Amino acid sequence: MIRKLVCGWPLVVAGLMTCPPAHAQTFAIVNAHILSPGPVGEVAHGTIVVRDGVIIAAGANVAAPPSTRVIDAKGARVTPGFVAVNTALGLMEVSSVDGTMDGRSRSPQISAAFDVRYGLNPESTLLPVARLGGVTRAVVMPDFDDSDKQRELPFAGQAAMITLDGGSNILFKPSIGMVIELGEDGGARAGGSRAAEFVQLRTIFDNVRLYRTRKQAYDNAALRELGLSRADLEALIPVVEGRMPLIATVHRAADIRQTLQLARDYHLKLILNGAEEGWRVAREIAGQKVPVLLNPTANIPRSFDLLGATLRNAALLNAAGVDIAISGNDSGHAVRDMRYNAGLAVSHGLPYDAAIRAITLGPSCIFGTDDHIGSIAPGKEADLVIWDGDPLEPLTQPVAIFVDGKEVPLTSRALELRDRYLGASH
Missing domain, CATH: 2.30.40.10 (Urease, subunit C, domain 1)
Structure with a gap:
């Protein structure tokens, strides 16, 4: 202990x-x-x-x-060293200046194919700020640009893991997950209904399976319209094959259940992000061995999706056997707050050792880098922080x-x- x-x-x-x-x-x-x-x-x-x-x-x-x-x-x-999740480090500088924001796309042809690795800036001034909070690696996730109301593509794109070593090449592991948003905000991009989005997703995964087996027919224009660009169809093949996790931002318990069912039906490797009402379905999440990325400070019902948010979410999910990773308070300037958030979770029932794991080995295991980072052990890369x-x-x-x-x-x-x-x- x-x-x-x-x-x-x-x-x-x-x-x-x-x-x-x-x-x-x-x-x-x-x-x-x-x-x-x-x-x-x-x-x-x-x-x-x-x-x-x-x-x-x-x-x-x-x-x-x-x-x-x-x-x-x-x-x-x-x-x-801490492993931050749900960040935009290397992709943003000033959130109010569009030219410094490289983590989202309005292109009608690029959704799942959008890949954050190509926009990373190793000179970003936010990287040293996060590092001063003990962050040595970070999961960089794309976001949605909703300024174009006509864009109904459901995927934000592909996440990557970076290193905060101060070098010129910060990419550590590319294509570590496909990001999507469900619930109220996700449904708004699918015609205004979360039900429509789940139907849309099932149609997309069916089409990707078809494309995977009929590429020659697709190239010869002998296949029906599949609804996505070739780039997006190719990018989703690892998802439907279970090789790339689907990182689903979802909040309310009912939507979490639907997401778990979707993962079962299509044999997807699933990671839940947010899951403020995850505690209500903790046994189901644990039973399916689905990890959760969360902010344990979320307890204000800013929308109907968050009516059940509680400061005990992290503790209850951990007690049920769910592997959790704790995030900071935003994706850029407050990434380093993750350790404070872990401390808050301890004050609401999360064991101290589980809190340390949720900002080190937990996220590393979730994203498949635990052979290299996340703990102090022989053979691991030496990401170490000495504290006062x-x-x-x-x-x-x-x-x-x-x-x-x-x-x-x-x-x-x-x-x-x-x-x-x-x-x-x-």
Whole structure:
């Protein structure tokens, strides 16, 4: 069981500042209070050894190799880097400036084929801001542009996972899910009815199956109209084959049940996003082994879809055996709030170790990257954060952040501007 303990911030800083930044070299973090899901678990006084960006040893009875750079954590907590979900990191800068928003399309020919990987900006100023919240990887999801009321294509496009290592190539894993929105907002794009959207989806999946087996006839114009562009039909083949998850944003219990039935009928690999009334159908979600991406702060009935929203949603889903991942408070500027949201979920019944898992190994398992990231364990990439206190407490800050074993700077454009103008005022 992971527990919250107190450690001293000045001691941690003193221990770290004696060493230069690491660049994918061998180093060891000693006297670390390890907080990690998985076999290593919680270790009050442990050591983590990293070589060439990969963790080679971690635990209580681990010694730092000779001639190794040693970082003395002085008892500070060390967690895996956080894996953020439901973000637009790398795709947006200023939400009110359309030219800086690359996560959505109005094209009538590109729906499922829209792929966020081609719009990623590694120089986005939002990436360091998220990283300062302990985020080292993020799931980037496309969104809908509803300014064109004639666009009735149901899919937002394909999500990807990125790394926040500060490098020029931030793409970590492409095509990790196909994004769609159901319920009230999704139904509005299908003629104004959620019932129409479910009929539309079933028709689309039937047509994709037909296209998959009759491509030559399609190319020879010997097949009936299938309703989507060739690009969209091709993009949906991995979905109907169960190789690419369908990430369905859905809220009320009745719509969740319909979505689960759709997944059963078409043998889809399903991920629920939002699911504010998921607690009402938690056993059904768990029974189908469907994971949920959620914001545990959602408890205000902003629409009829959210009448059953509760701060206990995360705890109740977890108790039912649902694998959950906790998000931040928006897709860009407040991604780093995910750790605060995890702490709020703990205050409403989610076990502390489950909250840590929901921002590390949980999302990594959901998106199939758990062989590489999400926990502190031998063979995993060294995404590590040393904290000056409890990572789920708002006042806690990172002391050091490593992505792929490389120490990254604890700065952002916002902090640099602060320091510049604070200096100018004196």
